[in-house]
Amino acid sequence: MEQPQSLVLMKQRAEAVQTVVSEVRNMREAFDYCVELAKKEGLQSIAAPGLGKNASALGTICKKNGLNFLTKNLREHIGRIGTGFTVANWGIAETATLVIDSGSEDLRIATMLGEIHVAALPRSRIVADAAALEEELTRMMKTTPSYLSFISGASRTADIERVLTIGVHGPQQLHMLIMEEELL
Numbered sequence: 001m002e003q004p005q006s007l008v009l010m011k012q013r014a015e016a017v018q019t020v021v022s023e024v025r026n027m028r029e030a031f032d033y034c035v036e037l038a039k040k041e042g043l044q045s046i047a048a049p050g051l052g053k054n055a056s057a058l059g060t061i062c063k064k065n066g067l068n069f070l071t072k073n074l075r076e077h078i079g080r081i082g083t084g085f086t087v088a089n090w091g092i093a094e095t096a097t098l099v100i101d102s103g104s105e106d107l108r109i110a111t112m113l114g115e116i117h118v119a120a121l122p123r124s125r126i127v128a129d130a131a132a133l134e135e136e137l138t139r140m141m142k143t144t145p146s147y148l149s150f151i152s153g154a155s156r157t158a159d160i161e162r163v164l165t166i167g168v169h170g171p172q173q174l175h176m177l178i179m180e181e182e183l184l
Helices: 005-016 027-040 052-064 105-112 130-141
Strands: 020-024 045-047 068-070 083-087 090-092 097-101 116-122 148-151 173-179
Touching (some): 005 020, 005 173, 027 052, 027 083, 027 116, 027 173, 045 105, 083 105, 097 116, 097 130, 105 116, 130 148
Parallel strands (some): 045 068, 045 083
Antiparallel strands (some): 090 097
16 A cells, blocks of 8 residues: 555654654554553653543553553653653654644653653644644644644754754654554
């Protein structure tokens, strides 16, 4: 099956900024990926706020694997968040950018303060460029207070003697899971 151009471009651009891109069928596979990654990296917790009815499924998988599962009051766990798991609202292929409605402080903490950020993105939510999202972004920003995160790759800076450093201002790794199915 031929992949849509936006999906191909999203993968290419994401990998160019050291984002790990994987395809999963559904949310259950995304949860399994996240748990296996946390275990492989020796991390002790997964922070996943805003999952609604899907939270209990990830919580069960975490418990079976000896991981702490955090969903709220993440400020109290700063410094103990290994992996943040979120669901992106949109993906912009041109810049390999994830767009996440981050009105919740817990959601912002999950995307920024863990060592690894894993973001699930439904394939149907990938658009070619930011212009394609103009109406949707305008609609999203009409609710107050609003906070949209635009994430392109892991945290990186070169402001320390012009040496590229990963993970100084956020996660050291970004994993983008492109899901075949829409959210449950």
